[in-house]
Amino acid sequence: MSIRRVALVWLLGAMAPSLAWADNPLIVEAALDREVAAPLLDAFEAAHPHIQLTFRDRSTLEVDARVADADDPPDVVISSAMPWQMSRVNEGYAQRLDSPAAQAWPEWAKWRDEVFGFTFEPIVMAYRLDLSRHMMPPKTHADMHTLLTQHRETLRDKVTTYSPSRSGVGYSLFQQDARYTTRFWDLVTAMGAADTNLEANTRSMLEGLSEGRYWLGYNLLGSYAMVWAQSHPEVIVQVPQDYSLVMMRMAFIHRDAPHPAAARAFLDFLLGREGQRVIAGETPLFSVRSDVVGPYTAQRLRDQVGERLYPIPLNASLLAFVDPSRRTAFMDRWQREFRRLSQPAPAQGAAITEPRIDKSPKR
Amino acid sequence: MIEVDGTLKSRLAFWLLATVSALGVLLLVEAYFSSQRAAERAYDSQLEAAALTIAEAIQWEKGQPVVEIPSAALQILATRHQERVFYAVLDADGHTVSGNLDLGISPDWRRRVSSQPTWLNDSYHGTQWRLYGRELDSAGWETQDPVQIWVGHTMSGRDALTETLFEHAVTRFVVMVLLAGILMLLAMRVALAPMRRLRHQLRQRDADDMRPLETRVPEEMREMAETLDSLFTRQREGREALLRFTADASHQLKTPLAGLQTTSELALKSDSPDAWRQALTEVHGSAGRTSRLASQLLSLARLRHAVEASATSRIDAMALLHETTFDWAQRDVSQAHDIGLAPLPAAPQYIQGEAWALRELLGNLIDNALRYTPPGSVITLGAVSHAQMLELYIEDDGPGVSPETLEHLHRPFERGGRQDTEGSGLGLAIVDSIVRRHEARMQVESAEKGGLRVRLLFPYLTRHEER
Numbered sequence: 001m002s003i004r005r006v007a008l009v010w011l012l013g014a015m016a017p018s019l020a021w022a023d024n025p026l027i028v029e030a031a032l033d034r035e036v037a038a039p040l041l042d043a044f045e046a047a048h049p050h051i052q053l054t055f056r057d058r059s060t061l062e063v064d065a066r067v068a069d070a071d072d073p074p075d076v077v078i079s080s081a082m083p084w085q086m087s088r089v090n091e092g093y094a095q096r097l098d099s100p101a102a103q104a105w106p107e108w109a110k111w112r113d114e115v116f117g118f119t120f121e122p123i124v125m126a127y128r129l130d131l132s133r134h135m136m137p138p139k140t141h142a143d144m145h146t147l148l149t150q151h152r153e154t155l156r157d158k159v160t161t162y163s164p165s166r167s168g169v170g171y172s173l174f175q176q177d178a179r180y181t182t183r184f185w186d187l188v189t190a191m192g193a194a195d196t197n198l199e200a201n202t203r204s205m206l207e208g209l210s211e212g213r214y215w216l217g218y219n220l221l222g223s224y225a226m227v228w229a230q231s232h233p234e235v236i237v238q239v240p241q242d243y244s245l246v247m248m249r250m251a252f253i254h255r256d257a258p259h260p261a262a263a264r265a266f267l268d269f270l271l272g273r274e275g276q277r278v279i280a281g282e283t284p285l286f287s288v289r290s291d292v293v294g295p296y297t298a299q300r301l302r303d304q305v306g307e308r309l310y311p312i313p314l315n316a317s318l319l320a321f322v323d324p325s326r327r328t329a330f331m332d333r334w335q336r337e338f339r340r341l342s343q344p345a346p347a348q349g350a351a352i353t354e355p356r357i358d359k360s361p362k363r
Numbered sequence: 364m365i366e367v368d369g370t371l372k373s374r375l376a377f378w379l380l381a382t383v384s385a386l387g388v389l390l391l392v393e394a395y396f397s398s399q400r401a402a403e404r405a406y407d408s409q410l411e412a413a414a415l416t417i418a419e420a421i422q423w424e425k426g427q428p429v430v431e432i433p434s435a436a437l438q439i440l441a442t443r444h445q446e447r448v449f450y451a452v453l454d455a456d457g458h459t460v461s462g463n464l465d466l467g468i469s470p471d472w473r474r475r476v477s478s479q480p481t482w483l484n485d486s487y488h489g490t491q492w493r494l495y496g497r498e499l500d501s502a503g504w505e506t507q508d509p510v511q512i513w514v515g516h517t518m519s520g521r522d523a524l525t526e527t528l529f530e531h532a533v534t535r536f537v538v539m540v541l542l543a544g545i546l547m548l549l550a551m552r553v554a555l556a557p558m559r560r561l562r563h564q565l566r567q568r569d570a571d572d573m574r575p576l577e578t579r580v581p582e583e584m585r586e587m588a589e590t591l592d593s594l595f596t597r598q599r600e601g602r603e604a605l606l607r608f609t610a611d612a613s614h615q616l617k618t619p620l621a622g623l624q625t626t627s628e629l630a631l632k633s634d635s636p637d638a639w640r641q642a643l644t645e646v647h648g649s650a651g652r653t654s655r656l657a658s659q660l661l662s663l664a665r666l667r668h669a670v671e672a673s674a675t676s677r678i679d680a681m682a683l684l685h686e687t688t689f690d691w692a693q694r695d696v697s698q699a700h701d702i703g704l705a706p707l708p709a710a711p712q713y714i715q716g717e718a719w720a721l722r723e724l725l726g727n728l729i730d731n732a733l734r735y736t737p738p739g740s741v742i743t744l745g746a747v748s749h750a751q752m753l754e755l756y757i758e759d760d761g762p763g764v765s766p767e768t769l770e771h772l773h774r775p776f777e778r779g780g781r782q783d784t785e786g787s788g789l790g791l792a793i794v795d796s797i798v799r800r801h802e803a804r805m806q807v808e809s810a811e812k813g814g815l816r817v818r819l820l821f822p823y824l825t826r827h828e829e830r
Binding site for chain 2: 087089090091092111112179315316317318319320322323324325326329
C-alpha cells in the first residue's frame with residue numbers, strides 16, 4: 001500500500017501537470033445494475049476522460065456496509081434502499097455539495113444538500129402473457145387482491161414479490177405500502193395464502209417470469225422491468241392505476257471520500273443536464289429534471305399515469321423504517337399476516353392474540 | 364484672522380456617531396443574545412413536541428417497553444431546516460429500547476432527567492447537538508418502570524433563525540441611526556436659522572450703518588448679538604468723535620486764518636509803513652501759532668490713528684523725567700514760572716514705552732501748566748513707586764479747574780473753560796492718546812495747594828518681560 005502511494009507521488013512529481021490528471025481515480029459503490037447504468041457511466045467517462053471510474057455494483061446491504069468501512073471509504077455511494085441511505089446521511093457520513101446543479105435540484109428530491117434522489121423509478125406489477133389467458137390481468141392493488149383471492153389455486157406458487165427480510169428495497173416498499181392503507185395487510189395475507197415466492201431482487205423475479213415459473217410479480221422496480229420487457233415480449237409491465245410508488249435512487253459523496261473533487265464531478269454530472277439527459281434517453285431510470293426531454297422522464301410518466309404517482313418522501317420520516325424495533329414489529333406482523341391462511345393459528349401460539357386485539361379492529 | 368475649525372455639522376455628527384456606536388455595541392450584543400434565546404425557545408418546543416409524539420407510541424409488551432417510532436416525530440425533529448436527528452428510548456436500566464445514533468447518554472444525564480425534563484447542548488463528532496430528555500411513567504400489565512425519551516437535532520435551524528433575527532435587529536438599528544442622522548441635520552438647519560438670519564442682516568447693512576441690530580435671536584445667541592451691538596456703538600462713537608474732531612480742527616484753523624485775512628486787508632488799505640510793519644508782526648505771530656496748532660493736530664492725528672505700535676524699548680522713567688524737566692526749565696517760555704522736581708526714588712524705574720512719545724507727553728503737560736497758570740506759579744514734577752505701578756505726576760498751584768470740567772479736560776479743544784490763553788486745547792488730548800498707547804492710566808484731579816494735579820500710572824515691566 002505504502003509503496004504504491006510512494007510510487008504514485010513519484011509519478012505525479014515526474015509527469016507534467018496535465019498528465020497528472022490522468023490518474024484520477026473515482027470509486028463508486030452502487031446498488032444499481034451496471035447494465036442499466038452503462039450509458040450513464042459511458043457518458044460520464046466521455047465527459048471526464050481524466051477520471052478513472054471504478055463502478056462497483058453491489059446489493060443494497062453490501063453498499064450500506066461499505067459506507068461504514070473506515071479503512072477504505074468509497075467516494076460516491078448510490079443505493080435504492082432509501083431508508084438506509086437516509087440513515088447513513090443522518091449519521092453524518094455524507095458531505096455537502098454546493099454546486100449550481102445541486103442548488104437547482106428540486107427540494108423534494110434532496111436532503112440537507114447532502115443526498116440527492118437522482119432517479120424517478122415507478123414501482124410496477126409485471127405479469128406473464130399466460131396469466132391473461134386465465135383471468136383479467138390486475139390494474140390496481142385491489143385487482144391484485146381480488147385475483148389472489150378468487151384464483152388462489154391457479155396462482156399458487158406462481159406469484160412473486162420482494163422478500164422484506166432479504167431486500168432493503170422490498171422492505172421499504174412494503175413499509176410505504178402499509179403507510180397508505182391497512183388493506184395492504186389483506187394483500188399480504190392473500191399472497192401468503194397463494195404461497196408467493198419471495199425474491200431478493202427484481203432481476204430474479206423477471207427471470208422467473210420469463211422462464212414461466214412465475215405468472216405475476218408485485219412491487220418490481222419499473223426501471224428494470226421495462227428494460228426486460230423490451231427484450232422479453234412474454235412479460236408485460238403494468239403501472240398500478242390506483243397508486244404507484246416511486247422510488248428514487250439516492251446518491252451522496254462520502255464524508256471521507258479519498259477523491260472528493262472527482263466525486264463532486266460525478267454527482268454534478270448525475271444531477272446536471274447532461275447526465276439527466278442520458279438518464280431520460282438511454283436508461284429507464286427516469287429523469288427528475290423537468291427541463292429534460294426523453295422517453296424516460298418523471299414528467300412523461302406523470303402524463304401517462306396521471307397524478308397517481310406517490311414518490312417515497314425523501315425526508316427524515318424514512319429514518320423510522322430503519323428503526324430496529326419498528327423493523328422487528330413490522331417483520332413480525334408481516335410473518336403473521338403472510339402465514340395466517342397457509343399455516344393456521346395453532347402454530348403461532350399465544351403470542352398472536354395480543355397484536356390482533358391492538359390492530360385488527362381498525363380494519 | 365478668522366480660522367475655520369471644522370463645521371458644526373461634522374462636530375455634531377462625530378459626537379452622534381461616537382455615542383451611537385458605543386450604545387450600538389451594547390444594543391447589538393443584547394440583540395444577539397435575545398435572538399439566540401428566541402431561536403432556542405422556538406426550536407426547543409419542537410424537540411418537546413417530538414418527544415411527546417414518541418412517548419405516545421410507547422407500549423408494554425411481554426414485560427418490555429416497545430416503541431414503533433412514528434415518522435411524524437422524526438419529521439418534527441428534522442424541522443424544515445432538515446436537521447440531522449437523534450432519538451433514543453431507554454428503559455429503567457439505561458438500555459436502549461430503540462434509537463438511531465450512539466450519542467452516549469451518560470448516567471449523570473439520566474439522573475437529571477429522572478427528576479425533571481432537561482435540555483442539553485452536546486458535541487458529537489464535531490457537530491453541535493441540542494438534546495432534550497424526559498422521563499415517562501408508563502404502566503404495563505406486568506411492570507411499571509419509567510422510560511426515558513431522548514431526542515435531539517443539529518443546530519443549523521437555530522443558527523439560521525438567530526442570524527435572521529439578529530439581522531432584523533441590526534437593520535432596525537441602522538435605520539434608526541440613519542433617521543436620527545437625518546433628523547439631526549434637519550434640526551441643525553432649524554437651529555442655525557437665526558444665525559443665518561443674522562448673517563444675512565449683517566451682510567445687507569450699509570457700510571456706515573451703525574444702528575443697533577434689530578433681529579430676533581434665541582437665548583444662546585443673545586450674548587453674541589449684544590457684543591455685536593456694543594461693537595457698533597463703539598464704532599459709532601469713534602466715528603462721531605472723528606467727525607467732531609475734524610469739525611473742531613477746521614474751526615480752530617479758520618479763526619486764526621480769518622484774523623490773518625483781516626489784518627492783511629487793513630494793512631493793504633493803509634499807506635503807512637508803520638501800519639504794515641505792525642500788521643506783518645501780527646501776521647508773523649499768528650502764523651507761528653497757527654503752525655503750532657497744525658503741528659499739534661498732526662501729532663494728535665498720528666497718535667490716534669497709528670495702529671501699529673512703533674518700536675518700544677525699556678526706558679528708565681527717572682532719567683527721562685529728569686532730562687525733560689531740565690530741558691523745559693531752561694526754555695524762554697518758562698522763565699516766568701518755577702519748574703522743579705520733587706524728590707525721586709533713588710533706583711532707576713523701568714517701564715516699556717516709546718521715548719519720543721513719553722517726552723512729548725511730559726512736554727505737553729509742562730506746556731499746559733505754563734499756559735494755564737499765571738506767571739510766578741510753581742510747577743512740580745515727581746514720581747512715586749507703587750507695588751505694580753509707577754506714578755508720574757505734575758502739579759501746579761494755579762487757579763485749578765471746576766470739578767465738572769475735570770471729566771472732559773482730555774477732549775480735544777477743551778480749554779478748561781478758559782478763553783484767555785493761547786493754548787489750542789489739544790495738549791491733554793495728546794497726553795490722553797499717548798497714555799492709552801502705553802496702557803497706562805491718567806487721573807486729573809485738584810491738587811492739595813489748589814491747582815491741578817495730573818497723575819499718570821504706568822505698569823512696570825513684569826519679571827517675564829524684564830528677562
